[in-house]
Amino acid sequence: MPHARLPSADARRWWGLGFISGAVSLIVVDSTIVNVAIPAVVGDLGISSTEVQWVQEVYTLAFASLLLLFGALADRLGRRRMMTAGVALFAVASVAAALAPSGGLLILARAVQGIGGALILPTTLSLLNATFRGRERGIAFAVWGSTIGGMAALGPLLGGWLTTSFSWRWAFGINVPLGAIVIAGVLLTIRESREPSTRIDLVGSALSVVLFGTLVFGLIEGRSYGWLRSRDDISFGSFTWTADLSPIPVAFAVSAVSLVVLLLWSRHRGRAGRSSLLDLSLFRVGTFARGNVVALVVSLGEFGIILSLPLWLQFVLGFDALRTGLVLLALAIGSFAASGLAGAFSGRLPAVVVVRAGIAAEMVGIVGIAFAVGPDAGWGWLLPPLFVYGFGVGLATAQLTGVVLQDVPVERSGQASGTQSTARQVGSALGVAILGTVLFTSTGATLAASLDDQGLPAAARDEVVAAVVDSAGAAIAGFDDAGQTEVADAAAAFSAGTRYSALTAAGFLALGLIASAGLGAGRRERDERSDSVGTASPHWDSNPD
Known part of the structure; x- marks a missing residue:
């Protein structure tokens, strides 16, 4: 009797693409949901502006520090296995974040979420690289990129609805059912792939954690601890820093030394024929090397505005979280429109042309x-530029990924994916840290100057400035409720800080556009030329389960 027909392997992998994109959605939506929910967290847990940055940055820091390690581990242990483990860990950490009773525990939960995210992202890319070929790979990357671009803006809408209608805690809790769906779908539709010969570089992994950790710490805490000289005695648990020199330049020095040692260590292992966390030989592939530079620089400015804009909309214009998400929906619409267009033109236009057009649109x-x-702006004026910005993100994101990975051998795709993802995440971490510092520093300086012009005593001026900056702008509404005249100055200063932050982001994007001038169209993908004669394929487990 005839056997029941099972879904074809071709159909299963396209369904699998949807679930892989769902895994990316988890980490992207969560990171953007938090931006809209932060004002509610500030009000509920009473966290400071520095803690606001840490809620964002500890996630990105853990993410960036572990991407290279987890990319290599995925190649060795199994890409599907690592991705599903990451989704499970992400969901568990989301529960901890939803139940956090204090800012410190929320930051800790966000760090664990970052570890889960680092397990997910490079494995999604390496699975796509191993599963699709030729023009199909371009379509798959376009879907992957549209997910990132679109969810980066749909996240605030979802977060706004959950925060306004229920609680900011549900903005984290929603990850649990979504994670369960993704795990089940991936196990049913994606075959395991791995490279058992991959070796793990533990020393390089430790150096990368120190490198990124000290760098981001210095950028975030510089305005609190002092960029050169310590403002006060600083306590780290039971240890107290009493030196006149601030710990910030020490952190930057440790970061620089870690970078040099990591490069020397990687070169040593490469010459000895041993695998390293940072495979310097990959940078001999021109598209990979130049594409990573562009990815890092562009990421410095790409999503930084999503940190400051929700704070400005809610604390200056008085929007609730849902209205904030609706405004940011214009970004999502632009991103979806552009990503669909980029997918349609995949293979017809050089990817680098699309990347440059996207960066220009973002600027x-x-x-x-x-x-x-x-301070008195109408929200309607934000919609056109948000759409254009989202359009640029949608054009640039997936195509840049394709450019970076197009000439990388499939058997090294996990490590290459981890490297390019690290470049993006390091850029994002540095961008948020720098733009956050620009936002709060310029807000404080502008407000102090304005209050000085009004003749406010220095003690009262410092109290107002500290209240606005330390609360990440939440104190502005309190001034209004108390009938204080400082509310107009505070709103104007926070608006100026938001503007300076946006212009700084545009500057980074301009540098990325300049860097892309050295990024040629590259060769057509290796498998398009060699499919007819056969190419080495990744190791596929015989049992798809």
């Missing part, structure tokens, strides 16, 4: 946002 959009921001 135009973010400059428009900067000019639309003001």
Whole structure:
């Protein structure tokens, strides 16, 4: 009798693409949900502006520090196995974040989420690289990129609805059912792939954690501890820093030394024929090397505005979280439109042309946002530049990934994916740290100057400035409720800080556009030329389960 027909392998992998994109959605939506929910967290847990940055940064820091290690581990232990483990860990950490009773525990839960995210992202890329070929790979990357671009803006809408209608805690709790769906779908549709010969570089992994940890610590805490000289005695648990020199330059020095040692260690292992966390031989592939530089620089400015804009909308214009998410929906619409267009033109236009057009559109959009921001601004003026900005993100994200990985051998795709993802995440971490510092430092300086012009005593001026900056802008509404005249100055200062932050992001994007000038169109993908004669394929487990 005839056997029941099972879904074809071709159909299963396209379904699998949807679930892989769902895994990416988890980490992207969560990181953007938090931006909209932060004002509610500030009010509920009473966290400071420095803690606000840490809620964002500890996630990105853990993410960036472990991407290279987990990319290599995925190649050795199994890409599907690592991705599902990451989704499970991410869901568990989301529960801890939803139940956090204090800012410190929320930051700890976000760090664990970052570890889960680092397990997910490079494995999604290496699975796509191992599963799809030729023009199909371009379509798969376009879907992957549209997920990142679109969910980066749909996240605030979902987070706004959950925060306004229920609680900011549900913004984390939603990850649990979504994670369960992704795990089940991936196990049913994606075959395991791995490279058993891959070796793990533990020394390089430790050096990368120190490198990124000290760098981001210095950028975030510099305005609190002092960039050169210590402002006060600083306590780290039971240890107290009493030196006149601030710990910030020490952190930067440790980061620089770690970078040099990591490069020397990687070169040593490469010459000895041993695998290293940072495979310097990959950088001999021109598209990979130059593409990573562009990815890092562009990421410095790409999503930084998502940190400051929700704070400005809620604390200056008085929006609730849901209205904030609705405004940011314009970014999502632009990103979806552009990603669909990029997928349609995949293989017809050089990817680097699309990347440059996307970066240029991002610059135009973010400059428009900067000019639309003001204490009495109408929110409608934000919609066109947000759409243009999202359009640029949608064009650039997936195509840049394709450029970076197009000439990398499949058997090294996990490590290459981890490297390019690290470049993006390091850029994002540095961008959020720098733009957050620009936002709060310029807000404080502008407000102090304004209050000085009004003749406010120095003690009262410092108290107002500290209240606005330390609360990440939440104190502005309190001034209004108390009938204090400082509310107008505070709103204007926070608007100025948001504007300076946006212009700084545009500057980083301009540098990325300049860097892309050295990024050629590259060769067509290796497998397009060699499919007819056969190519080495990744190791596929015979049992798909």
